[in-house]
Amino acid sequence: MIGAGAFGTALAIQLSRRGAATFLWGRDATTMATMQESRENPRYLRGCAFPAPLVATADLAGAVRQSGDLLVATPSPALRETCDRLQPLVQPDQGVACACKGLEPGTGRFAHEVIGEVLGAAHPVAIVSGPTFAKELGLGLPTAVTVASTDEAFAARIAAALHGDGFRAYTSSDVVGVEIGGAAKNVLAIAVGVADGLGLGANTRAAMITRGLNEMRRLGAALGAQPDTLMGLSGLGDLVLTCTDNQSRNRRYGLLLGQGHTPQQALAAIEGVVEGLRAAPGVLHLARREGVELPLLEMACAVIAGTVTPVEALKRLAERPQRAEAG
Numbered sequence: 001m002i003g004a005g006a007f008g009t010a011l012a013i014q015l016s017r018r019g020a021a022t023f024l025w026g027r028d029a030t031t032m033a034t035m036q037e038s039r040e041n042p043r044y045l046r047g048c049a050f051p052a053p054l055v056a057t058a059d060l061a062g063a064v065r066q067s068g069d070l071l072v073a074t075p076s077p078a079l080r081e082t083c084d085r086l087q088p089l090v091q092p093d094q095g096v097a098c099a100c101k102g103l104e105p106g107t108g109r110f111a112h113e114v115i116g117e118v119l120g121a122a123h124p125v126a127i128v129s130g131p132t133f134a135k136e137l138g139l140g141l142p143t144a145v146t147v148a149s150t151d152e153a154f155a156a157r158i159a160a161a162l163h164g165d166g167f168r169a170y171t172s173s174d175v176v177g178v179e180i181g182g183a184a185k186n187v188l189a190i191a192v193g194v195a196d197g198l199g200l201g202a203n204t205r206a207a208m209i210t211r212g213l214n215e216m217r218r219l220g221a222a223l224g225a226q227p228d229t230l231m232g233l234s235g236l237g238d239l240v241l242t243c244t245d246n247q248s249r250n251r252r253y254g255l256l257l258g259q260g261h262t263p264q265q266a267l268a269a270i271e272g273v274v275e276g277l278r279a280a281p282g283v284l285h286l287a288r289r290e291g292v293e294l295p296l297l298e299m300a301c302a303v304i305a306g307t308v309t310p311v312e313a314l315k316r317l318a319e320r321p322q323r324a325e326a327g
Contacts, residue, residue: 001025001071002082004032004056005273006044006134007099008073011162013045013138015071016054018164023063024056032058048138064089069097069158071128072115075273076102079111083118095124095154097147101182101238102275103282110179124154127175128162129182130233131241133248137167144168146234148178170233177229180220181238184283184297186276188212189242189250190257191300194310197258208296209243215294219283222290250276257303258310280304295320 001012004026012024026032035041035056040049050056057063064070064086074082079100090096096119098111109117112125130145137143145162147169149155159169172178191212195204216239217230229235242248246255253274256266267274280301287294299313308316 001073002060002086003073003078004035004041004044005073005075006041007132007137009041009045010048010132010134010137011071011073011099011128012054013048013051014162014165014167016051017140018161019053020161021053022055023067024054025060025063026056026058029058032056045134045138048135060085061089064091064094067094069095069154069161071097071099071158073099076100076111076275076278077105080104080114080118083115087118090119090123092122095126095151095157097126097128097149097154097158099128101129101186102279103183103286105278105282108282108285110176112175112179124149124151125175126151126155126158127178127182128158128169129178129238131237133241133245135247140166142166142168144170144233144237146170146172146178146229146232148172148175148229148234150175172229172232172234174226174229176223177220177225178234180223180225181216181230181235183279184212184216184219185235185239185242186250186274187280187283187297187300187304188216188239188276189248190254190274190276190280190304191296192243193248193251193254193256194258194300194303195254195314196251197255198310198314199258200314205243209239212243212296213239215297219287219290219292219294219297222292223286249274253277263304263306276300277304 001024012022016022100111115125126149147155147159155171159171163169192208220230249270253266284301302308303313
């Protein structure tokens with residue numbers, strides 16, 4: 001397990017809970033030694049005990065050498081650097097799964113594309129995504145994800161390693177669709193948070209989630225995703241989770257914007273990664289490249305960029321011409 005943040009730690013707990021000898025790697029040797037001794041991640045996942053088969057380590061080469069497949073759960077901007085570090089270490093028979101949700105800043109590349117570019121096509125790649133808050137997963141509460149790969153056997157292998165003890169892992173071949181859901185839902189969660197911060201009520205929240213899903217599906221269709229994927233765990237499921245619960249940093253960031261905080265003040269108050277901020281330019285780039293109109297996502301990106309105020313963005317959306325719902 002590459003990446004010892006909240007989600008990486010929770011996934012490592014689940015893998016070792018299923019009985020697999022699991023290495024959890026993080027950069028800082030002192031931090032990892034403390035985690036190994038205390039048997040928990042006190043910074044990101046306090047109260048979620050490490051099962052016996054879980055080993056916390058800062059020795060990347062040793063962990064890779066002794067492991068089967070690799071699962072990466074770093075923030076999206078760190079994925080390429082992480083793959084660069086893995087490139088001389090990864091073994092020919094190792095597959096690489098990724099639980100990053102977002103696009104690479106600057107390039108707008110999907111995670112599976114970054115992994116393939118750095119590590120080469122010989123290693124099978126899978127994307128793990130779905131409605132998952134790390135704390136609940138770490139505590140063993142029921143959770144479900146999608147594991148997507150063009151290599152059916154590899155998807156099944158990763159899903160089998162995770163599946164059980166209340167955790168359900170479904171497989172898919174639609175890698176692009178799963179990645180679109182994971183990236184766009186974070187941007188939409190900021191937009192819904194803004195509306196709730198403005199006090200616009202449950203009707204507005206439901207309308208924005210529904211229309212946001214419609215936009216995700218339109219973008220997915222333009223990029224070749226399967227329609228059903230965006231109606232599944234990595235699309236609708238993750239969108240609803242992230243837009244409606246304050247465990248979501250993206251939603252909380254939007255709430256603060258709607259309550260009048262500046263983008264800088266809101267980010268400082270969150271004290272963590274807000275993936276929607278980083279994904280927004282890439283999602284907007286994909287939409288414009290494909291000629292897809294996404295008014296809600298576009299206004300969310302404008303608010304995130306600070307080019308319009310939350311009130312002005314909602315006003316522009318409300319004043320759009322009437323149209324058929326299916327359009």
